[in-house]
Amino acid sequence: METILDIAGLTKVYPGGLKALDGVDLQIRRGEIFALLGPNGAGKTTLIGAVCGLVRVTGGTITAFGQDLAHNWRDARRRIGLVPQELGFDMFETVERGVRYSRGLFGLPPDAARIEVVLRSLSLWDKRHEQIRALSGGMKRRVLIAKALAHEPELLFLDEPTAGVDVELRRDMWRQIDRLRDQGVTVILTTHYIEEAQEMADRVGVIDKGRLLLVDEKDALMAKLGRTEARFRLAQPLAAVPDSLCAFPLHLEDDGLTLAYRGGDGAGKGKAEIAAIAQALPHQGIAYTALDQKESSLEDIFVDLVEREEAAA
Amino acid sequence: MINWRSTYAIYRNELMRFMRTVFGSLVSPVLTTSLYFIVFGAAIGGRMNAVGGVDYGAFIVPGLLMLTLLSESTSNASFGIYMPRFTGAIYELLSAPVGVAETLLGFVGAAATKSLILAAVILATAKIFVDYEIAHPLYALLFIILVSASFSLLGFILGVWAEGFEKLQLVPMLILTPLTFLGGTFYSIDMLAEPWRTVALANPIVYLVNGLRWTFYGQADVSIGVSLSLTLVFLVIDIAVIAWIFRTGWRLRS
Numbered sequence: 413m414e415t416i417l418d419i420a421g422l423t424k425v426y427p428g429g430l431k432a433l434d435g436v437d438l439q440i441r442r443g444e445i446f447a448l449l450g451p452n453g454a455g456k457t458t459l460i461g462a463v464c465g466l467v468r469v470t471g472g473t474i475t476a477f478g479q480d481l482a483h484n485w486r487d488a489r490r491r492i493g494l495v496p497q498e499l500g501f502d503m504f505e506t507v508e509r510g511v512r513y514s515r516g517l518f519g520l521p522p523d524a525a526r527i528e529v530v531l532r533s534l535s536l537w538d539k540r541h542e543q544i545r546a547l548s549g550g551m552k553r554r555v556l557i558a559k560a561l562a563h564e565p566e567l568l569f570l571d572e573p574t575a576g577v578d579v580e581l582r583r584d585m586w587r588q589i590d591r592l593r594d595q596g597v598t599v600i601l602t603t604h605y606i607e608e609a610q611e612m613a614d615r616v617g618v619i620d621k622g623r624l625l626l627v628d629e630k631d632a633l634m635a636k637l638g639r640t641e642a643r644f645r646l647a648q649p650l651a652a653v654p655d656s657l658c659a660f661p662l663h664l665e666d667d668g669l670t671l672a673y674r675g676g677d678g679a680g681k682g683k684a685e686i687a688a689i690a691q692a693l694p695h696q697g698i699a700y701t702a703l704d705q706k707e708s709s710l711e712d713i714f715v716d717l718v719e720r721e722e723a724a725a
Numbered sequence: 726m727i728n729w730r731s732t733y734a735i736y737r738n739e740l741m742r743f744m745r746t747v748f749g750s751l752v753s754p755v756l757t758t759s760l761y762f763i764v765f766g767a768a769i770g771g772r773m774n775a776v777g778g779v780d781y782g783a784f785i786v787p788g789l790l791m792l793t794l795l796s797e798s799t800s801n802a803s804f805g806i807y808m809p810r811f812t813g814a815i816y817e818l819l820s821a822p823v824g825v826a827e828t829l830l831g832f833v834g835a836a837a838t839k840s841l842i843l844a845a846v847i848l849a850t851a852k853i854f855v856d857y858e859i860a861h862p863l864y865a866l867l868f869i870i871l872v873s874a875s876f877s878l879l880g881f882i883l884g885v886w887a888e889g890f891e892k893l894q895l896v897p898m899l900i901l902t903p904l905t906f907l908g909g910t911f912y913s914i915d916m917l918a919e920p921w922r923t924v925a926l927a928n929p930i931v932y933l934v935n936g937l938r939w940t941f942y943g944q945a946d947v948s949i950g951v952s953l954s955l956t957l958v959f960l961v962i963d964i965a966v967i968a969w970i971f972r973t974g975w976r977l978r979s
Binding site: 426463464466467468485486487489490492494496498500501502509512513515516517518519520521538559617635654 | 728730731733735737738741742745807808811812815816817819820821822823824825897972973978979
């Protein structure tokens with residue numbers, strides 16, 4: 413598959429010594445939705461800023477559309493859109509003028525029809541003559557997206573697109589991103605909502621302290637690191653896990669009143685093992701009164717990864 | 726290769742911002758200048774001797790025009806670039822396919838355009854109060870354009886440098902206005918006794934006021950050649966500083 417963006421050895425050290433990016437290597441494929449996950453201060457926004465021209469990098473190279481960004485930045489930036497995390501615009505500007513300005517700024521001729529399509533797709537058409545300051549927070553965020561889409565970018569960065577927006581707007585954003593995917597736009601979004609990555613992304617990268625901990629297909633990641641958890645609430649406390657069940661990853665909690673399972677591979681092994689345990693327990697004369705079972709989410713995987721990384725450091 | 730559409734988008738956007746605040750941008754400098762004409766031109770000027778054969782009311786026209794041009798060019802351009810820095814909207818400019826040429830032509834071009842409009846309005850207002858002629862209209866136009874452009878550039882630098890609104894006002898208030906008042910707006914420096922005359926010659930604004938005065942009346946305290954050369958030198962220094970700002974990303978890119 414074609415690589416639309418190739419980041420190699422990207423390093424950013426801020427004056428004062430903070431290492432925001434520490435040798436990041438990342439390839440983005442054309443047409444994919446890539447979610448960059450990480451806690452606050454992990455380097456997500458710096459990474460985006462480095463590609464979009466907001467941050468001057470300390471080292472490494474960025475190749476966009478097959479050309480070195482350091483030299484061919486004009487051509488590359490024309491094809492890149494950015495929706496920043498912070499709301500920032502001329503508050504006294506009207507919605508339509510603001511979007512038209514964005515299109516012009518990126519060197520494109522005015523195109524009223526295109527701007528109408530963008531505004532309608534974001535439910536901003538009715539608000540087009542209003543000053544941006546008069547809009548609600550969610551609407552302002554849509555204006556940011558409209559401004560980024562005005563020049564029809566092939567590669568779109570969304571920095572925390574759903575931070576602080578209500579559930580309805582979040583669902584709206586997801587639909588919008590789906591539409592962009594259908595149009596063939598490559599989307600890189602940062603988030604600290606795992607749910608978002610799980611819902612939207614084709615691939616996921618996890619970043620912490622400026623280092624990319626892993627990059628993988630979302631499904632592969634779930635399969636590789638996914639775990640199944642189950643908790644049997646026992647009628648009588650046990651002193652130890654029965655020998656016959658030693659082959660399974662089991663341990664006791666709550667003074668022996670809960671038999672907890674944590675294992676599997678995210679591809680069904682965990683469920684099968686839990687079924688086997690559920691059948692084995694009555695044969696051992698062990699009664700249970702309740703059974704909870706859940707598949708670990710990307711969130712658990714993410715927390716695991718970051719914790720493991722911190723333990724190793 | 727300059728990206729003309731981007732340049733025009735910035736230029737147009739800045740002029741629209743000007744139109745949105747046309748009252749403040751136009752009316753207040755015109756009112757201030759009118760007050761000067763009423764007090765110094767019509768009221769006091771009638772009792773003043775002509776300076777170098779020029780009626781006092783007419784004598785102060787170029788200086789007052791210069792006073793307005795300097796402060797308005799500087800503050801317009803500084804606000805133009807400071808506001809997006811303040812609101813965060815600068816991200817869009819930084820991520821757009823525009824470089825130093827587009828940004829300067831757009832922001833500084835718009836600020837200079839505002840200054841030219843303002844100059845025209847002030848000259849028209851002055852005509853109401855005093856009688857004056859412009860001896861060298863083409864030179865006057867050239868000089869006004871050069872001054873507007875170079876002080877808009879200075880304003881741009883200030884707008885990039887400033888970290889708060891009060892700093893934006895610092896240079897116009899504390900440097901430009903005093904230097905203009907002391908720079909021969911209301912008098913010929915030949916009226917000064919030594920050593921003050923020599924001290925006054927160290928004030929760069931003297932050359933601007935007198936340059937403009939020469940284009941009006943064909944006579945001034947310093948020669949037009951010196952005035953034009955100094956303005957051009959100032960223009961080149963401004964551009965060099967701004968080129969450096971863009972090369973290093975100072976105060977713009979983190």
